[in-house]
Structures are given as C-alpha cells and as structure tokens.
Amino acid sequence: MKEWKNSGYYGKTPMNKTTKTPAKNPFATDVLEGLTSTPKTLSSKFFYDKKGDELFQDIMDLPEYYLTNLEFEILDNHKKEISEAFSAQEGFDLIELGAGDGKKTKILLRYLQQEQYSFTYVPVDISNNVLQQLTSSLEKELPELETAPQQGTYAEVLERLEEYRSRKKVIMFLGSNLGNLLPEQAVNFLKKITAAMGPEDLFFIGLDQKKHPKKILDAYNDASGVTEAFNKNLLTRINRELDGDFEEESFIHWPVYNPESGTTKSYLVSTKEQSVHIKSLNLEVKFEAWESIHTEISQKYDSASVNWLAQQAGMKITGSFTDKDRYFKNYIFRKK
Numbered sequence: 385m386k387e388w389k390n391s392g393y394y395g396k397t398p399m400n401k402t403t404k405t406p407a408k409n410p411f412a413t414d415v416l417e418g419l420t421s422t423p424k425t426l427s428s429k430f431f432y433d434k435k436g437d438e439l440f441q442d443i444m445d446l447p448e449y450y451l452t453n454l455e456f457e458i459l460d461n462h463k464k465e466i467s468e469a470f471s472a473q474e475g476f477d478l479i480e481l482g483a484g485d486g487k488k489t490k491i492l493l494r495y496l497q498q499e500q501y502s503f504t505y506v507p508v509d510i511s512n513n514v515l516q517q518l519t520s521s522l523e524k525e526l527p528e529l530e531t532a533p534q535q536g537t538y539a540e541v542l543e544r545l546e547e548y549r550s551r552k553k554v555i556m557f558l559g560s561n562l563g564n565l566l567p568e569q570a571v572n573f574l575k576k577i578t579a580a581m582g583p584e585d586l587f588f589i590g591l592d593q594k595k596h597p598k599k600i601l602d603a604y605n606d607a608s609g610v611t612e613a614f615n616k617n618l619l620t621r622i623n624r625e626l627d628g629d630f631e632e633e634s635f636i637h638w639p640v641y642n643p644e645s646g647t648t649k650s651y652l653v654s655t656k657e658q659s660v661h662i663k664s665l666n667l668e669v670k671f672e673a674w675e676s677i678h679t680e681i682s683q684k685y686d687s688a689s690v691n692w693l694a695q696q697a698g699m700k701i702t703g704s705f706t707d708k709d710r711y712f713k714n715y716i717f718r719k720k
C-alpha cells in the first residue's frame with residue numbers, strides 16, 4: 385500500500401535546531417527536541433501521567449468516542465468464534481499489551497473461563513499501579529483466573545515474550561493503540577511482535593476504520609472539552625515537571641482528519657505571539673500567532689492499509705470481526 389506510506393501527509397521530518405542543554409529524562413529530551421524543531425511537536429506518549437490516565441478513562445466514556453463501545457460490542461458479539469480461534473489442545477497464554485483497566489478484555493476472560501478453556505492471562509503495562517488495580521479487580525470478579533502480570537515497556541516485554549515458547553501465545557493489542565504510531569514505527573513494532581511469534585501463535589489487534597470524517601473529528605473534538613483537556617495536559621505537565629510557564633488558555637485544541645491518508649492529527653495552536661520559558665531546560669520558546677504544536681496522530685485504517693501493515697511485518701490476516709457499520713475491526717494475524 386504505497387500511497388498510505390508515501391502520501392506525504394505526515395510532513396517533513398522535523399529538524400532539530402538546538403540541543404544546548406543536556407536532557408535529564410525522556411520527557412525533558414522529547415520536549416527540548418520537539419519545541420526546538422520546525423514545525424513544533426510534542427509526543428502523545430507523554431499524555432499518560434496520572435491526570436492523563438484519568439482523562440483518557442473519561443474520553444472512553446464520552447458519547448462521541450465510539451471506539452471503546454464498538455470494540456466492546458464486537459468482542460461480546462463474537463466471543464465464541466474468537467475463543468475458538470484462540471484455543472489450543474495444551475492451553476494458551478493470552479498476553480495483552482497495554483492492558484489498562486481490562487474492561488473490554490473481561491468479556492473474553494469471563495467467556496473463556498465459563499467455557500473452561502485452559503489459559504493464563506498475562507496483562508502487560510508500563511504502570512505498576514495500573515497492573516495492581518487490574519489484578520485486584522480480576523481477583524474479585526474472576527477469582528479462578530490464572531494471571532501472570534508483566535510490568536515494563538512494550539519493547540522490554542516483547543523481548544521477554546520470546547521466552548513464552550512452551551505453548552501457544554495469543555498477543556492482544558486492543559483499542560486502536562497502534563494508530564498512535566507513525567507508519568514506520570507501527571511497522572517496526574509489528575515486526576517485533578512477529579519476531580516473538582511461533583507458527584501457531586496469534587496476534588489479535590483492534591483497529592479503527594475510515595468512516596465519515598465528521599464522525600471521526602467529533603470523537604477527537606468532544607463537546608464537553610475532555611479531549612481538549614487531555615491534549616493540554618501536556619502543557620500542564622511541562623509547567624509542573626519542567627518548571628514551564630505555558631498559559632494554557634492561549635492555546636486551542638485543533639484536531640484535523642485527512643480522509644485520503646486516514647490520519648487524524650491533533651494540534652495545540654497558539655492564539656497569539658508569545659514566549660514560553662521552560663526553566664529546567666534553560667529554554668525560551670517563541671511562538672508566532674497561530675503557530676502550532678503537533679501532539680498526536682490517530683490513524684484510521686482500511687483493508688489496503690491493514691494488508692500493507694501485515695505484509696510489511698511478515699504477517700497475514702486470517703480472520704476479522706466487525707460491528708454492523710464496519711466502523712471498527714478486530715483482526716487475527718498469524719506469522720507468514
């Protein structure tokens with residue numbers, strides 16, 4: 385799928401102008417690089433501090449944010465077929481990357497248990513706190529469930545996954561989380577998954593689909609302003625953690641959707657000419673009026689782009705499940 389990758393929509397690679405101050409931590413490094421680049425950028429991976437996690441929970445409950453409910457519905461409607469595809473004679477390990485609160489996964493876990501499938505649930509998350517909350521809720525709701533939580537970044541855990549070779553592995557990555565990666569990053573990530581898979585193993589992934597642009601834009605620009613607060617939380621974080629003086633009210637949240645590439649891009653746009661100081665980076669950042677900071681991409685997919693991804697990563701699609709409008713899809717991939 386050449387067009388998707390080469391559509392040029394992602395723009396030029398941002399140029400670094402300066403790295404005068406040595407960076408102290410990954411967030412500081414990213415902020416320094418992003419705000420001294422042209423055009424300015426900040427990485428969406430830093431949305432998720434405690435406040436950002438709460439805001440994302442609120443986003444998932446928004447009427448406009450259709451993704452969560454639809455994936456929930458797909459898993460519920462197709463739990464039987466999905467479980468049959470997962471099953472193996474000697475049982476299997478169900479490894480979930482970015483497990484979060486496990487709300488959607490619990491539909492599958494409950495069904496798998498009820499139907500007496502033999503499996504171990506391995507939730508993976510970078511946050512110990514998230515894992516603890518998840519395991520304690522599972523202990524209450526599904527006390528018989530065998531769980532083996534793994535704390536770490538995806539990259540660390542993907543390396544560790546290679547050790548899970550004794551029986552079939554099903555690796556799950558729900559919520560269209562892949563869409564927050566640039567195409568090249570997404571392919572590299574998928575290649576790591578392929579490398580950790582054996583011929584029997586499955587990769588089960590949820591990907592949001594191209595649809596009416598208005599429906600997509602509304603999901604990233606909700607009427608109650610939760611997504612705006614989520615985006616601006618990056619500025620709050622810079623102010624708090626790096627001693628910055630961003631005036632949040634002089635930036636607007638601005639998502640755009642390109643129906644050709646399927647990319648939603650979110651920005652923070654400065655409504656006036658201004659200077660921001662970030663003390664711990666010894667940095668002054670100048671903004672022209674209406675200058676933007678690109679903060680997030682949320683890719684939407686179609687069959688061509690999903691086939692392209694699978695093929696680039698050395699996988700093939702062996703099954704898919706969707707809702708009545710075909711707004712969201714869950715795919716089963718296998719190693720080619």
Ligand code: AVI
Pocket residue numbers: 443451559560561562563564603604611614680681682
């Ligand atoms: C986590 N990720 C899949 C969400 C998305 O839809 O891109 C994050 C998000 N950003 C704004 N709203 C939700």
